[in-house]
Amino acid sequence: MSEPLLYALGVVVFLVGLAVSIALHEVGHMVPAKAFGAKVTQYFVGFGRTVWSRRRGETEYGLKAIPLGGFVKIVGMLPPHRGDDPSQVRTSNTGLFTQLVSDARTAEYEHVTPDDEPRLFYKLPWWKKAIVMAGGPVVNLAIAFALFAAIFLSIGAQTLTTTISSVSDCVIPAAEAPRTCTSTDPVAPAKESGLEAGDEIVSFNGEPIDDWSQMQTAIRSNGDSAATIGYVRDGETYETTVNTSVQPRPVGDDPAVTEEVGFLGVAPTAGYERQDLGYVVTTMGDMTVGTVEAIASLPQKMVEVTQSIFGAERADDTPMSPVGASRVAGEMVTIEGTTWTDRVYRIATLLAAVNLFVALFNFIPLLPLDGGHIAGALWEGLRNAIARLRRRPLPGPVDVGRMLPVAYGVGALLLVMGVILILADIINPVRLT
Structure with a gap:
């Protein structure tokens, strides 16, 4: 096979693997949500214009034009502004962020019927909310472990x-x-x-x-x-x-x-x-520590990446976008002297490392990341436990809607980071060679 075809094959295999990982991440949210009785109206892989969709029961399944993410729509993730009655959502306010939060609540309950009210996500017990929101990252951890195990137990380290x-x-x-x-x-x-x-x-x-x-x-x-x-x-x-x-x-x-x-x-x-299962566990542990350290150093690394766009040398350990990672995947399979065993080993371990990063990054306790919702659920459980100990009425569900301004800020920051990484991966990419 010619080098250009091998390169293209490496890119395609990596991107397909990434898309499957994203799809399974969302399955990790959807399955427990449905199991706990919450109403799931949409399951999509990608963003942007809808390319294909099909409704099965109450859920619409589909693909979007930009396969860089995905989402599951679970009805009632934001509590109404006052009480448990969706009709009590506040519709008039003065502040910009307050208006944004109010609009989000209004949109959340626009199509909620009286029959849906017992199935609203915010009414679930705190531990069920935590399981639903942790389901996605846990699936990515499982994918990483499965890939590492498959490679280390069959091909070897x-x-x-x-x-x-x-x-x-x-x-x-x-x-x-x-x-x-x-x-x-x-x-x-x-x-x-x-x-x-x-x-x-x-x-x-x-x-x-x-x-x-x-x-x-x-x-x-x-x-x-x-x-x-x-x-x-x-x-x-x-x-x-x-x-x-x-x-x-x-x-x-x-x-x-x-x-x-x-x-x-x-x-x-x-x-x-060839290694045993203990090696897989140890390697996952070591890589988890390394990935956490890499996430902690992201602000400094992003400064370096930004400088590389304007001509500074780009270090090999700087973060990459899917564009850069797919380029690396293509280079991995075209290095001189590479065997098919090497190609399978490199692509599989790259996908495993990406899934590990996605899982740990999503556990950051900030909205709109899964960790932000998990943190809200855990705080709700703690508040309820304290109320029980003090023999007081339960304070009710935590209103994650109040954190939407933070979510918008974090979302904007992630968007800017994504644009910077893509530009750097085009202008000054990380190269294995």
Whole structure:
């Protein structure tokens, strides 16, 4: 298959996977809402003009022209302004935001009939509201877990093996890399020893080597001493002895921080090693922590993204829009030397990471995100519990309508962020290559 077709395939598969994830997110809201008796009138994937719709019972199912989101219409999410009677919605006020809230309440109850009143969402117990609103993000978490499990249990996790992928011809100081060798550069110890790409290192100074991390530690701690290396080539076991050299090499992720360590001059081959369910859980836990940290750093990252639109260098760890993520998906499947196993692994893990991000981002306790509704439901439960302890009448449902000005502000901010990210992904995209 040609590179352009592979690129297009990667983009299409990612976008379809993203659309399915969005659709399932909304199913996560709709199913418990219907199970609890709430009236669901619409289930749509996308925004904008309706492309297709079909009514089944009391619910209209459909697709919108812009497949970047979706929604479920649950009747009665906003309580009326006074009491439980929808006819008591306030219709006259002076403030701009107050008028917006009033208009939203009016629209909410425009088509509510007396038969609908027992099924209004705001009348549900607080814990049912929390379950309905948490259903979407929980589905995204389940998708992420299912994708990670499918990949790690079948293909495996990508790990560095003790098989050599390349041998350095010379020793180049870390501060000068990457560059080609010159006549003044010393020959790399691995080259001098006769090691070749494809050799599998099985021992170092008599100690068995099981993984690349162990091999790397052994080389670094060897300094400029002699090393006896056991390796397998074409099914035969050999040994070679060579002195490792001492070179300044980076410590951790910061290339500016170096230390003098032993140097051999070999690079490992990446391979797949099947994992168990515990690995999946651990990986999800680690990625959850990393994703939360990434969300916390979004304000600073958005500044960097905005600067990149005007010519500043764009870091690889800056956030992306679906436009940028689909571009990355296309590049993932066209990298030279990529196998079909690599392609499946990369697209599946990318979709898993996106679902994890969507889930955790939606748990932020601000409207219009799901977390804002969850926070309102939990606050209602807490208020009711306190009232019971104090033997007082229950205060009733929390009026999330009062938070609509915040929802409008957050919604506008998310819209601006989306536009900035799309512009940056077009003008100065993150590139794997």
